[in-house]
Amino acid sequence: MTSIINILVNGLILGGIYAxxxxxxxxxxxxxxxxxxxxxxxxxxGAFITWMLYTSFGINPLLCLVVAGPVLFILGFIVHRxxxxxxxxxxxxPTAFExxxxxxxxxxxxxxxSLGIYLWGTQIKGYSFMAYSIYLGGIRFSANRMLILFFAVxxxxxxxxFLTRTRPGxxxxxxxxxxxxxxxxxxxxxxxxxxxxxxGAMMAGFAGVLxxxxxxxxxxxxxxYTIIAIIVVVLGGLGSIPGSMLGGFILGIIGSIVNTIDPxxxxxxxxxxxxxxxxxxxxxxLGR
Amino acid sequence: xxxxxxxxxxxLYPALYILxxxxxxxxxxxxxxxxIILLSSIFMYISLTLSWTLFxxxxxxxxxxxxxxxxLGLYMAxxxxxxxxxxxxxxxxxxxxxxxxxIIGAITLRLRGIYFTIFTFGLVExxxxxxLWWEINIVGVRGRFVxxxxxxxxxxxxxxxxxxxxxxxxFLKSSRYGMALSSIGSNEEAAIHIGINVVNxxxxxxxxxxFFIGLTGTIMATRWSYIDPYIAFDPFYSFxxxxxxxxxxxxxxxxxxxxxxVFSYLQETLITRFPYSYMLIFGLIMVITxxxxxxxxxxxYQTIRQRFIGGKHADTSS
Numbered sequence: 001m002t003s004i005i006n007i008l009v010n011g012l013i014l015g016g017i018y019a020x021x022x023x024x025x026x027x028x029x030x031x032x033x034x035x036x037x038x039x040x041x042x043x044x045x046g047a048f049i050t051w052m053l054y055t056s057f058g059i060n061p062l063l064c065l066v067v068a069g070p071v072l073f074i075l076g077f078i079v080h081r082x083x084x085x086x087x088x089x090x091x092x093x094p095t096a097f098e099x100x101x102x103x104x105x106x107x108x109x110x111x112x113x114s115l116g117i118y119l120w121g122t123q124i125k126g127y128s129f130m131a132y133s134i135y136l137g138g139i140r141f142s143a144n145r146m147l148i149l150f151f152a153v154x155x156x157x158x159x160x161x162f163l164t165r166t167r168p169g170x171x172x173x174x175x176x177x178x179x180x181x182x183x184x185x186x187x188x189x190x191x192x193x194x195x196x197x198x199x200g201a202m203m204a205g206f207a208g209v210l211x212x213x214x215x216x217x218x219x220x221x222x223x224x225y226t227i228i229a230i231i232v233v234v235l236g237g238l239g240s241i242p243g244s245m246l247g248g249f250i251l252g253i254i255g256s257i258v259n260t261i262d263p264x265x266x267x268x269x270x271x272x273x274x275x276x277x278x279x280x281x282x283x284x285x286l287g288r
Numbered sequence: 289x290x291x292x293x294x295x296x297x298x299x300l301y302p303a304l305y306i307l308x309x310x311x312x313x314x315x316x317x318x319x320x321x322x323x324i325i326l327l328s329s330i331f332m333y334i335s336l337t338l339s340w341t342l343f344x345x346x347x348x349x350x351x352x353x354x355x356x357x358x359x360l361g362l363y364m365a366x367x368x369x370x371x372x373x374x375x376x377x378x379x380x381x382x383x384x385x386x387x388x389x390x391i392i393g394a395i396t397l398r399l400r401g402i403y404f405t406i407f408t409f410g411l412v413e414x415x416x417x418x419x420l421w422w423e424i425n426i427v428g429v430r431g432r433f434v435x436x437x438x439x440x441x442x443x444x445x446x447x448x449x450x451x452x453x454x455x456x457x458x459f460l461k462s463s464r465y466g467m468a469l470s471s472i473g474s475n476e477e478a479a480i481h482i483g484i485n486v487v488n489x490x491x492x493x494x495x496x497x498x499f500f501i502g503l504t505g506t507i508m509a510t511r512w513s514y515i516d517p518y519i520a521f522d523p524f525y526s527f528x529x530x531x532x533x534x535x536x537x538x539x540x541x542x543x544x545x546x547x548x549x550v551f552s553y554l555q556e557t558l559i560t561r562f563p564y565s566y567m568l569i570f571g572l573i574m575v576i577t578x579x580x581x582x583x584x585x586x587x588x589y590q591t592i593r594q595r596f597i598g599g600k601h602a603d604t605s606s
Contacts, residue, residue: 035402086579098402099350103534104578106527110571117567223523227413234406264421271414275407279395282403 015252030239046208361505
């Protein structure tokens, strides 16, 4: 019984991170039609900012959320404003834009990663923060991971509320549904798309901050997280934010179960699930 | 004047082709070993890019499965090793990729657009992780050694693969199958309605492109001499072919060829000259290519030429 709870809790913690990493990607694709392969690099930058601030200045990693979030937001805004917007103006055909934007994102991945190597080197980095255990009902949990889970859920819910309850959130959703009609209603589409990309980068930054509390960091850590985010996004339905959250938790629990059977097969199980899903229901669990 | 040009082309082009072939065959005898190795790498990228373009160019289905077929070819060389002649191993590598692509094509080519792309991307990772698991748990060792072949042999086999690929691309392009393929790219529904067997055509073309990728993989393994799943199924090899093709220009047969040649030469020299900033430069080239050279080098050439000749015409008409 305790082992089942353990698997479940581990799955939820993993799922929280997966959900947080995928929400941003899902929105970038769902609204801006950018399949951002460089998503994981934004996570990496967020994680390393936290590492730097914590090890050099002793700043609490939770405070880094306030630093890394805006930094990544601005970075995302600039990337969209100067690169993806230019591409969008040059490729009016939507399908061509999707393909080319993926390749452009791959180039951005290289640039950010190599700049990261200049700044932070290639060694594995890490720090310990709240690395003690807490006992709940006789089961041992590590404190920092519980904190990660809490903040991941909190940030996801906050993001969802932003999208559904606020005016800019509504404008973003309108832009996703019908860009032309939205622009006729007075929504500045280009601003919305940039905002949306920037918010996605910010969510990635948050995920990076949280990750760095309990996991090892390396400048090439981005791509694996991107790949998992892609799986989660497809699982939940491309462009569906609640779908990504749900998909994140489902994938986390599956990962945790497979991990107890054979750790070497976790990633293979993800891909298998992912490919079967693409064949059976490409629109995902909550997709339209 | 027209008549003159025709006559000129009729003698010049075949002579030019023969000269190029003779030159390439003579290369291992007349140049330094480094040139052969460099040329082999360039040929590898050209083959991968042309194979990718064979299917993805006309149909518009962006495949990211190149690394899967390439890696399968590499592994074929590792598994067969010295037990069969090299040429047999190479053909086996091509065939296994053909078979896998055939199966994958049969189940996935119903997927359109981004879903097909994501699926092929996932395929590479799935094979990589299954292979890793298999090597660690069943074989007990990660990676394997491949018996080396000498540089000249590798060069000639790559040259032969490239020649076969060029001929295939050329004949496909001028045949009715090539037309049918591009009709899929422009409008798949319309292609179905005018009676093209879209599914079969896509599967066969996809599998043929994988065949050439597999051939290339097997022969390259003998040059690298050590492979493991991370090397063999590196997603890098999936992203390079579309990039090189776009860099050269997708609309023309020579576009991808030129793109791959220039790009891979740049890459090889960048790695040796600037090992540390190589990735940064590479990323910048990628971004600039996609943003500012949408029709590739060929497009750039045509624009310049148009401007030059166009200017002349404007003068005479006025």
